[in-house]
Amino acid sequence: MKRALVVQTAYLGDVILSQPLWAAVKRAWPACEVDVLVQPQWAPLIERDPDLHEVLRFDKHGAARGLRGLRRMANRLRARQYDLALCPHPSFRSALLLRLAGIPLRVGFDDSAGAVFFTNVTPRDRAQHEVDRVLSLLAAVGVRPPDAIRAPRLFVDQPNADETLAKWGIEPGARFVCAHPGSVWATKRWTPEGFAAVLSDLADDGYQPVVLGGADDVAEANQVQDRCRTLPLNLAGRLSLAELALLLSRAALLVTNDSGPMHVAGAVGAPLVAVFGSTTPALGYGPVGSPSRVVEHPLPCRPCGPHGRRRCPLDHFDCMKKIKAEEVVAACREALTGDAAT
Numbered sequence: 288m289k290r291a292l293v294v295q296t297a298y299l300g301d302v303i304l305s306q307p308l309w310a311a312v313k314r315a316w317p318a319c320e321v322d323v324l325v326q327p328q329w330a331p332l333i334e335r336d337p338d339l340h341e342v343l344r345f346d347k348h349g350a351a352r353g354l355r356g357l358r359r360m361a362n363r364l365r366a367r368q369y370d371l372a373l374c375p376h377p378s379f380r381s382a383l384l385l386r387l388a389g390i391p392l393r394v395g396f397d398d399s400a401g402a403v404f405f406t407n408v409t410p411r412d413r414a415q416h417e418v419d420r421v422l423s424l425l426a427a428v429g430v431r432p433p434d435a436i437r438a439p440r441l442f443v444d445q446p447n448a449d450e451t452l453a454k455w456g457i458e459p460g461a462r463f464v465c466a467h468p469g470s471v472w473a474t475k476r477w478t479p480e481g482f483a484a485v486l487s488d489l490a491d492d493g494y495q496p497v498v499l500g501g502a503d504d505v506a507e508a509n510q511v512q513d514r515c516r517t518l519p520l521n522l523a524g525r526l527s528l529a530e531l532a533l534l535l536s537r538a539a540l541l542v543t544n545d546s547g548p549m550h551v552a553g554a555v556g557a558p559l560v561a562v563f564g565s566t567t568p569a570l571g572y573g574p575v576g577s578p579s580r581v582v583e584h585p586l587p588c589r590p591c592g593p594h595g596r597r598r599c600p601l602d603h604f605d606c607m608k609k610i611k612a613e614e615v616v617a618a619c620r621e622a623l624t625g626d627a628a629t
């Protein structure tokens with residue numbers, strides 16, 4: 288096996304949860320050049336991974352959209368002469384891409400929309416965590432991944448980290464806790480009042496409060512900031528993904544919704560508390576990689592879909608509204624004192 292490709296062109300969390308797969312390929316065939324294909328915005332986060340030979344960008348919603356873009360990318364892949372492609376991403380387009388690229392061994396899940404284009408398929412076990420599901424693809428090529436590889440890892444650039452954090456307003460040695468109140472999906476967002484109460488209580492405990500978020504989360508972050516008793520450092524919209532990973536690698540804790548940054552925290556070893564609403568960890572995307580606690584409210588309507596939703600179909604949104612700040616604060620204090628489950 289001289290060259291292998293992992294295709295994961297979905298969301299940030301999916302990319303992070305696929306990291307053990309390419310690490311396992313490298314363990315199985317140490318001389319193999321392992322590449323990964325992701326959407327361009329996630330590439331900077333994984334470019335320092337020592338197991339990867341190259342991170343290929345597939346701008347499937349932009350410059351490479353449509354059949355012409357697919358063919359261009361297929362020609363690029365064909366030129367690399369891969370021996371093996373592993374495709375945890377279940378889309379028709381990803382599977383077709385690998386067929387067009389003429390990769391001789393193409394492995395994916397049997398329920399993928401483009402399963403017909405794979406040469407080998409593996410059943411998707413919906414009861415497993417996504418990390419284990421993704422690793423199960425290797426069974427189709429006779430590889431059993433080592434257990435130690437199960438925790439996703441991100442490789443964070445550390446030189447001048449203290450200066451970088453100081454530039455953002457976090458002094459060397461400061462004990463700080465972060466909140467990430469955003470999510471693409473409205474039903475995965477806990478309340479700004481809840482996040483503010485948690486940050487305020489932890490500030491009373493002596494931790495510097497920090498609010499995080501991407502460019503699309505600035506409104507939520509500002510709402511949290513406005514409700515805090517102690518003014519937090521608000522870095523929403525100011526950090527790149529690589530900078531977010533660096534910051535979280537130094538944080539005492541992240542309290543977050545079920546989101547991509549939750550998986551970033553897990554992959555850099557940051558203790559975390561995750562608040563789950565319309566989704567459940569049983570769907571396979573719970574926190575992994577670092578000490579963690581999940582706070583959730585039991586309701587018969589949960590989960591109301593495999594992903595989040597734009598609004599609660601029952602209009603009461605009790606899955607999030609019933610979660611009390613005191614519960615989350617208690618989980619955070621347990622995590623900060625090392626009592627978190629892993």
Ligand code: SF4
Binds near residue numbers: 607
């Ligand atoms: S239907 Fe239930 S799980 Fe879904 S958003 Fe509403 S309260 Fe939450």
